[in-house]
Amino acid sequence: MLNYLIRRLATMSVTMLVISAVVFIIIQLPPGDYLTTYIEELKAQGEIVDSKKVEFLRSQYGLDKPMSEQYFVWVTGMLQGDFGYSFEFNLPVSDVVGDRLWLSMVLNFATIIFVYLVAFPIGVYSATHQYSWADHGLTFLGFLGLATPNFLLALILLYFSNVYFGTSIGGLMEPEFIDQPWTVAKMQSVLAHLWVPVVVIGTSGTAGMIRRLRANLLDELQKQYVVTGRAKGLSEGRLLVKYPMRMALNPFIADIGSLLPQVISGSVIVSAVMSLPTTGPMLLSALQSQDMYLAGSFLMFLAMLTVVGMFVSDVLLAVLDPRIRLDGGVRK
Amino acid sequence: MRVGIKTKCFAFVLGVGILLASPPKTYAQLLTPIEPTVFTQQVSTGALPPVSERIPAEPSIVQVKEPGRYGGSLRMLMGRAKDIRMMIVYGYARLVGYDTSYKLVPDILKSVEESEGRIFTLTLRKGHKWSDGRSFTTEDFRYFWEDVATGKVVSPYGPPKAMLVDGKPPVFELIDDVTVRYTWHKPNPFFLPALAAASPLFIFRPAHYMKNFHARYVAKAELDEKAKAARKRNWRALHFSVDRQYRNDNPDLPTLQPWINTTRPPSERFVFKRNPYYHRIDQLGRQLPYIDEAVINIASAKLIPAKTGSGEADIQARSLQFKNYTFLKRGEKRNGFTVHRWLTAKGAQMALYPNLNASDPEWRKIIRNADFRRALSMSINRYEINEVVFFGLGIEGNNTVLPESPLFDPSYQKRWTSYDLKKANALLDKIGLTKRDDQGVRLLPDGRPMEIVVETAGEDSDQADVLQLLADSWRQVGLKLFTKPTRREVLRRRTIAGATIMSVWFGMENGVPTELSSPEELAPTSDSQFQWPKWGLRFQAGGKGGEPVDMAPARRLAELNANWVVAKDAEARTKIWKEMLEIHADQMFTIGLIAGVPQPVVVSNALRNVPERGVYNWDPGAHFGIYRPDTFWFDRP
DSSP states (O other): OHHHHHHHHHHHHHHHHHHHHHHHHHHHOSSSOHHHHHHHHHHHTTOOOOHHHHHHHHHHHTTTSOHHHHHHHHHHHHHTTOOOEETTTTEEHHHHHTHHHHHHHHHHHHHHHHHHHHHHHHHHHHHHTTTSHHHHHHHHHHHHHHHSOHHHHHHHHHHHHHHHHOOOSSSSSOGGGTTSOOOHHHHHHHHHHHHHHHHHHHHHHHHHHHHHHHHHHHHHHTSHHHHHHHHTTOOHHHHHHHTHHHHHTHHHHHHHHHHHHHHHHHHHHHHHHHTOSSHHHHHHHHHHTTOHHHHHHHHHHHHHHHHHHHHHHHHHHHHHOTTOOSSSOOOO | OOSSSOOOOSSOOOOTTOEEEOSOHHHHHHOOOBOOGGGHHHHHHTSSOOHHHHSOSSOEEEOOSSOOOOOOEEEEEESSGGGGGHHHHHHOOOSEEEOTTSOEEESSEEEEEEETTTEEEEEEOTTOBOTTSOBOOHHHHHIIIIIIISOTTTOTTOSOGGGOBTTBOOEEEEEETTEEEEEOSSOOTTHHHHHTSSSOOOOOOOHHHHGGGOTTTSOHHHHHHHHHHTTOSSHHHHHHHHOOTTTTOOTTSOOOSSEEEOOOSSOSEEEEEEOTTOOEEETTSBBSOSSSEEEEEEOOTTTHHHHHHTTOOSEEOTTOOGGGHHHHHHHHHHHTEEEEEEEEOOSOSEEEEEOTTOSSHHHHHHHTOHHHHHHHHHTOOHHHHHHHHHTTOSEESOSSOOTTSTTOOHHHHHTTOSOOHHHHHHHHHHTTOOOBOTTSOBBOTTSOBOEEEEEEOSSOHHHHHHHHHHHHHHHTTTOEEEEEEOOHHHHHHHHHHTOOSEEEEOOOSOSSOOTTSOOGGGSSOOTTOTTSHHHHHHHHTTTSSSOOOOSHHHHHHHHHHHHHHHOOSHHHHHHHHHHHHHHHHHHOSSEEEEEOOOEEEEEETTEESOOSSOEEOSTTTTTTGGGOGGGOEEOOO
């Protein structure tokens, strides 16, 4: 097990390194750099920008150095916890990000919990009552959830939650709580706003999860050990919980890895639509203005979540399911 | 958005030696200033001096239509944190500012004396104070001129352009505590309008504050320490970063505006508190502003109409588009606001800008052919666009002056705009674009299909709808149109680089000029002109950068623009304007689509003194600025 953990951690760090290089290259791919955008703005304010001044600024920002050197500076900085400087905000990246990071974590974890809570009972029910009306109805709902575009659902829910519950549109809290210290009222406000993005981001994940759980459980329900259990007189409920359901649980855990990136990339778009104070909208704007260190840090953070999610799900699977062996299995 | 070089004004008359001055002094002395209620506590404990000591000895007395009550919080929505600069625009405290009939009147200044159009004597109000209570004097002007504008380290590139005539700076004279004089060797018609602009030219700085960051006043070691603590590269960068009056992002920077920013970015919510030392009082002696605080909430621009419609703003026009009108109207009753329709003064709501400086040689050649541009215009079904997108409320025609302008002529608006596919096809055939591919798309001489990529700033979704309509009708003359949304900065950058073939943007900023407004928008004068950015850049940078104008009609425009600056009388100026408009109508340098689309303005029913029918314009106008938001008030118990 220990060997396995070490191996996994090593691959993870290599993966992260590769991701960092890819991220850096992709951010730099569009023509121009942040400075071109910035000079644009100076010009918009009526300043004449001299080519000498441009060169001066470029050297000040370190943008005149070769890309490999810029990359190296960035990566070594990150290892020491320095994520660089946001050109756009004129502040260190860590100051800019502030609350956003953990608000997006709250959002994403809330979404995952929502997915589990909703998907599990529905999945089990529709498997045990296959082809019943309820199964058909829930399946139909599930497909609707898979098919509805997130942003559309977001707008509709926003509108109705405003009309019927009076919650302000967009954001994660009522405007008067922004930048205020945390209080019970503020928490309530956050909760009142959180459900819309959670439902929106969660729907497609939930629908997918229901389908998988149903299929898995259906497979198990046909197996002989179930028949044996039933023959030996186990009650239906006990039989279900004790044997096939445990088998069907695997996707729940294995999905942590694939659910995380799905939820996170979904949340970027939904957050931008709903203007949530999470990392999503800021990532988008940073990418657009080529504020490379800010965008890079966000992307690295997202990549990190994904890689860690995969790791956690693998380890959990290994711990929970004795059938999975880690060290053997490699055939020469 | 540039300071200075745009002198767009509806009617401002500034003859030689005209004195602009406040009402007589005796009037001011009759009034007893009234303390804003929110300060009574602080004044009684002595934390703040009483109002009579805070306002200038000679305050600006304002005749308010409906004198109001104190209190309330004015909520607004903005798309980006950077937009807190709009508080400088809306606050509209200027040295001189436009009144609602677009005449320049002194505001922060007590008076301005102008002689020969080149000597400007500015007189401050005695006892005027910054928002931190320190005196606002001519020292603040000196600091700007000597230590900032002409300071070698802070501005190695010289003073702002509106302060240069033929590249020469003025002579700056400090006469006494309240009087300064700027003398140019030639008339400078751009100076006062630059001071009154929506994004104004600041020719003063809070010297007492800024000196803390200037190497001339602080020991080098101490300054380096400060720069390091602020994580700035050097003191110059530090000075620059705390000094942005227009950006409004430094809560410590003293101001003269009615509301002071109290929130340090980054944030999603910015609170602006009233300035206790503001210089304007109403006719009853109440110190303005009436409203105690303004709050700007940042939300994605796309959500702003929805938020406004649910009553989350007390006054809002920014990020609202005409197509939101019906939705907003529906929210009126439920949320207690009214949607007004204000006039917009742009020459066109939307215009196409073929890039005459495109770097692709084939395209550049074709775009520079006037017949090609005419054919493009004639294959646009403007009637359809108006009916489909603007409920038929717009004006179909070119990007030119509006009928409200005395310079208007119907032929400027209608030439080459009739929807006539036959004629357009004939024009395109005439210029040799006769080859077509198997789908009927015309081919460039080098064999590429004529696919015109129209780039947009991606801010206005109406543009996408209109371009979609356009694509259908252009297809019928054998041209393919693709829309490419980018961002404003990216679009500008690409256009200047020549990568953009065509872009879509607003039309002329000022659609209702008189002969006294500068016609520079019609000539290559700025690199933000999408039809000829490189020529504009050449002019703007004073002969460096960009490219020289190498097209006769455009050269003529540049010449006429230069003539206007030195023109002697109204007749000569009118003639210049007319010729320039004529050239534009004939050459179709920009292809206007639709004009005169009203701007929805959402105003809370409790908010008083907001005009029902106003003009929503950037400069002159500063959006709400000339209607003076400091006189708005909430009629709520």
